[in-house]
């Protein structure tokens with residue numbers, strides 16, 4: 725797997741601080757609200773398909789990072805392909821899933837997916853800012869690879885609600901969610917996606933972890949303001965959007 729990959733969008737949080745990003749991933753959604761919502765969408769899409777096959781079939785995790793979500797996807801899918809442009813992260817994903825025979829890691833980008841046409845049952849991406857306005861080539865690729873009857877489901881921060889949303893809405897967030905939420909929402913609608921809004925929690929084990937995660941997500945002034953608002957809490961309220969489309 726080579727180093728820089730053409731078409732990769734810089735992701736300073738996980739590229740520069742993979743250990744802290746791991747802490748963040750562990751903190752997000754301890755109640756597994758997101759997983760349950762995705763499972764419900766998949767069940768609705770797959771009802772009546774494949775003669776009673778209750779697995780999720782072939783799941784594609786686009787921008788899988790160091791593979792945090794792959795083991796759980798591997799539990800419910802027949803097979804999982806993780807696609808990640810950053811060589812070090814793809815290698816970490818490979819290492820994390822080395823004992824899972826139904827997981828394959830491929831280096832690649834959303835706009836040129838290394839999987840055959842019509843081969844994917846569920847295309848999944850979390851914190852997928854490489855989709856969104858300006859990233860239409862990635863969505864065309866999703867159109868190509870998802871088979872008829874399949875589902876695409878992409879998770880993003882909702883910067884219009886919740887305390888974390890407010891900090892993201894400062895427009896300075898590393899993840900680059902556009903300030904103009906209207907443009908963003910119209911983009912998804914224009915491309916045939918519907919939204920499911922979810923309220924979740926971020927739950928940390930200690931204050932140091934919480935502060936470290938805020939520092940990789942927000943600029944210094946936002947972190948200061950956020951920490952003052954948070955006080956001695958270890959739990960943050962967050963809102964996310966699941967953008968989904970059935971094929």
Ligand SMILES: C[S@@+](CC[C@H](N)C(=O)[O-])C[C@H]1O[C@@H](n2cnc3c(N)ncnc32)[C@H](O)[C@@H]1O
Pocket residue numbers: 731732733734735737738749786787788789790791792793807808809810813832833834835849850851854
């Ligand atoms: C914020 S991280 C999320 C990682 C992972 N989905 C998770 O939840 O742990 C975004 C990931 O997308 C990857 N990425 C950047 N540009 C991409 C592109 N054009 N296509 C696919 N993935 C991309 C980054 O390298 C990074 O690993």
